[in-house]
Amino acid sequence: MKQGTLNSRIVMLVVLAAVLISIGVSAFSSLRELYPTVLAYTYTSDDSVEATGFLVRQESVLAGQGGTVEILPEEGEKVSLGETVALLYQSDAGLAQRETLQQLILERDQLEYALDQTGGSGDSAQLSDRVADAIADLRGAAATGDLTGLESQTMNLKSLIYKRSYTFDAEGEDSTAALQAALDDVNAQITALTAQASQSTSRVTAAQSGIFSGLVDGYESLITPEMLETITPAQLKELSSQKPAEDTSAIGKLITNSTWYFACTLSEADAARLVEGRSITVRFSRDWSGEVDMTVERLGDAVDGQMVVVLSTDKFLSDTTLLRRQTVELVFDTISGIRLPKEALRVEQQTVTDSETGEESQVSVTGVYALVGQQAEFKPVSILAEEDNYILVTAADTSTTTAAKKALRAGDKIIISSGELYDGKVIE
Structure with a gap:
């Protein structure tokens, strides 16, 4: 056999092998593309409707x-009842007096605490050691995130600082007497x-x-719980377009009944x-995120295909003010079930045998x-929602071992x- 003929046959065989491999790869790819897959995953679907309305409460403007x-x-x-809600200052001087008074009251509390803890040595060196220990305890608690004793630890540290300060300032006198004198002076300033x-x-x-x-929006008198017995879809719509007048004298309001309402049109x-x-x-998701179970208080008469719906609850009042x-x-x-694309669903014909008649x-x-x-x-399924x-969907009857598998x-x-x-x- 001539060398040229042999080389030609080798080249032809290589080309043929390449073609066959290409055809195989193409066929495999076509097979894979013919059977794409998606991952099944759990999903929760809500049967719900969106509604826009007003929160209504029994409110008294302050x-x-x-x-x-x-x-x-x-x-x-x-x-x-009778609790002070706000302080009104006629001038900036009144506000400054209030701030000074708060500082004096805090100082009085710290001095009283220091006097209650006057037992033990008044030696300045020992007090310095105790101050250092208190600082270390406070830093350790903050580092570990344990803030359960923060208030008592802070008060203890301030008490030791006061005692140490008055021990140095008293120049040999009794530090307890110095603390008492300071407390008397602070009390006198507070009184004055x-x-x-x-x-x-x-x-x-x-x-x-x-x-x-603290929010007074003007709706306090425009829509009240008493009005919900007769309110109509047209009145609710009119309220939505109103811009209530601002009450310049209002400083806040009290909600005087724990039950509040949501009135809307459906x-x-x-x-x-x-x-x-x-x-x-009822699911809130805008200005407040939360769910609350509400009772259907009233279904109004139908007017032009619309009805007023009034719901009530006594939960989450402080969160929704x-x-x-x-x-x-x-x-x-x-x-709740398993979510799948619609095109994955199939209906197959299967042969079943009656257990009694055969x-x-x-x-x-x-x-x-x-x-x-x-x-x-x-895998048989039952459709829950579409x-x-x-x-x-959910898995169909799995009472038998075969079905469970x-x-x-x-x-x-x-x-x-x-x-x-x-x-x-066989897919792959």
């Missing part, structure tokens, strides 16, 4: 006139300053107990799903194909191809 207002309660804090401050400061007290809020179809006296979950007009979700039902019959079984190893495995682009689980690779599939088909 008024006061003064140059400077100091609000004492925190937002959402409980206020008792309190008398002065009373001339330029007035108080706003609570006429009844309630929850304090379509007849959505409102028909509610039953007076039953509860529904700043809310008025809100858009929420009314959650009718919550469904007769065989064909039944339609809904399920999906999962990639298990290198094979397609049919949306535009996905379905929510084929049960759909989160994490399964689900085949979404429209190509031909059957149980046990």
